[in-house]
Amino acid sequence: MSKPSTPQAIRGTQDIFGAEAEAFQHVVETFERVRKLYRFRRIEMPVFEKTEVFSRSIGETTDVVSKEMYSFDDRGGENLTLRPEFTAGIARAYLTNGWLQHAPLKVATHGPLFRYERPQKGRYRQFHQLDAEIIGAGEPQADVELLAMADQLLKELGIADGVKLHLNTLGDAESREAWRAALVDHFEFHRGELSEDSQKRLSINPLRILDSKDSRDQAFVGGAPKIDEFLSGEAQDFFGAVKAGLDAAGVKYQRAESLVRGLDYYRHTAFEFVTDQLGAQGTVLGGGRYDGLMETLGGPHTPAVGWAAGIERLAMLVGERLEAVIDVVVVVEDDALLDRGIQAVSDLRRAGFSSELIGSGSPRKRFDKAAKMGANSIASIASREGVVKVSLKAENDIRARIEGFFE
RNA sequence: GCGAUCGUAGCUCAGUUGGUUAGAGCGCCGGCUUGUGGUGCCGGAGGUCGGGGGUUCGAGACCCCUCGAUCGCCCCA
Structure with a gap:
């Protein structure tokens, strides 16, 4: 296969x-x-x-x-x-x-x-x-x-x-046509000395010769008729x-x-x-x-x-722009408490806090994963000897606003 | 449409004049350490070397074709 x-x-x-x-x-x-x-x-x-x-x-x-x-x-x-x-x-x-x-x-x-x-x-x-x-x-x-x-x-x-x-x-329309005709006359006179591209442009879009990057063309651009003369x-x-x-x-x-x-x-x-x-x-x-x-x-x-x-x-x-930082990362360090975490992020999001749940992979590595996300605050839901333990790492101003979601 | 440079793990790259089972860092998964902790250690998964053909005893390295990327020409925002 x-x-x-x-x-x-x-x-x-x-x-x-x-x-x-x-x-x-x-x-x-x-x-x-x-x-x-x-x-x-x-x-x-x-x-x-x-x-x-x-x-x-x-x-x-x-x-x-x-x-x-x-x-x-x-x-x-x-x-x-x-x-x-x-x-x-x-x-x-x-x-x-x-x-x-x-x-x-x-x-x-x-x-x-x-x-x-x-x-x-x-x-x-x-x-x-x-x-x-x-x-x-x-x-x-x-x-x-x-x-x-x-x-x-x-x-x-x-x-x-x-x-x-x-x-x-x-x-x-009239000015543009008169100017175009004058440009064709001007460049036609030097046709053989123009770049291959500009020789083609002469019949398709002569105005384009004016902003050619080729030095062979630029020699004749300076002396070309100006639009102002035809306005x-x-x-x-x-x-x-x-x-x-x-x-x-x-x-x-x-x-x-x-x-x-x-x-x-x-x-x-x-x-x-x-x-x-x-x-x-x-x-x-x-x-x-x-x-x-x-x-x-x-x-x-x-x-x-x-x-x-x-x-x-x-x-x-x-330039590159940073993605918005997360308000709260909720870490569930014990699979038996996963629903507590799901409830917390749901409540937080409904209240307008951006929030991410981490509840998979090696339980001992979950907090590290959360720490690396650069969030404004981290809430951990774990159990110590059978007792549920919630801890919150946050600055005081945001702590006061989110504490209630983990009671 | 034309020209130049490039194409090796998910990402960034090593791979000596062609020579055994293709490497590193980061990331990912797991174990241990730490236990209010962003640390450290160990292990694992993951690659038809962009694809196809050729040269050679032997090709990731050389040649041809093809696809793609980048930078010019052209064009345009």
């Missing part, structure tokens, strides 16, 4: 435990608290959608859609995709549920996303994001509110020092209002002229909170305005802004 083999976890997924899981949960809980301060309403979204929800909104030519989606036919023959991001699904829900009656609508959620990528530090095939969106608001104040919330979140997580807000504008008056005013609003809200930022977004639906404001402490995956939170998205899904023109943040990346910056 051969031993059955143990299945491995799927590549790029993670089993999170202990101090790391506490850090993960801490990020989520902090987000929940901050999101309520800004009055964002909680939504829960399906993990999968019809494939077209993503392919139409994100853009067929993007890497996400063309090679990173987990798509499959279900038993009814429908082609479905595990969500690679939140925004498209939320936009779909907004339209199919008629949420425009609530506009402008501020919503927040978090959960798992899926992308078929090569795993590395801060990048997984199943990863988790926080997400916040304001839908149906075309005013720059919406951008400002969202950024202020992101800024406060990072501060409350205690990681704001290592993270900087990079801010840019992509202009409105319409309206676009300039919008960006000016966002910057003024950030100053008023006390949010620090720096202009990043070559910051672009990978997904097609972005317009106007684009931003990333970036750190140098996570290696190649330095963006911890990113987003922007996507005024054109609703129309690509067949809805009415609906301006919107949003961002998403990588929970794993934030948790790595937060």
Whole structure:
């Protein structure tokens, strides 16, 4: 008889435990608290959608859609995709549920996303994001509110020092197209001297050449046309209002002229909170305005802004967090007294004390086991010459509150 | 999709130029010591050396393939 083999976890997924899981949960809980301060309403979204929800909104030519989606036919023959991001699904829900009656609508959620990528530090095939969106608001104040919330979140997580807000504008649709055309002209002239990657980007996403890490490309980035030269008056005013609003809200930022977004639906404001402490995956939170998205899904023109943040990346910056210490460990040193112990921990837990029972293994080693757990107090239930003996090791303040549970 | 490094008990790691029954610490289980005690001692369980193939008299060590991890490229939060 051969031993059955143990299945491995799927590549790029993670089993999170202990101090790391506490850090993960801490990020989520902090987000929940901050999101309520800004009055964002909680939504829960399906993990999968019809494939077209993503392919139409994100853009067929993007890497996400063309090679990173987990798509499959279900038993009814429908082609479905595990969500690679939140925004498209939320936009779909907004339209199919008629949420425009609530506009402008501020919503927040978090959960798992899926992308078929090569795993590395801060990048997984199943990863988790926080997400916040304001839908149906075309005013720059919406951008400002969202950024202020992101800024406060990072501060409350205690990681704001290592993270900087990079801010840019992509202009409105006309500005962006004019800029894009000028960039293509510029880089086309030097095509032969660009990196292989950037030669490809020239036809797929020329804006991306701007933040290439290849030194061959960087030589031509400095002289490339700037978005500011192509901004319409309206676009300039919008960006000016966002910057003024950030100053008023006390949010620090720096202009990043070559910051672009990978997904097609972005317009106007684009931003990333970036750190140098996570290696190649330095963006911890990113987003922007996507005024054109609703129309690509067949809805009415609906301006919107949003961002998403990588929970794993934030948790790595937060670092490991200690699990809460136990209030009382109850040690039963005589098996005949086990029920006394069960009663005590039950009463303690119902009264709001975290409690753990130790009543198995070598009786003489049970107290040592309890001592190693680092609890605030230890109660021992033992018998000496046939007499039940309860002893309590605790500081006076907690002793007074728990003594009664052992009488 | 491309490149580099790595993969030995549950965990962290040793394993000399390929050479008898593969080791340690921690953890786990048990015995003794201590007896208001977080100590010490002894013993035990647990490994097809990621998986498959090859070279060799002989492979945990060398070669090939494969799976996975880590770090870059790319992409992105």
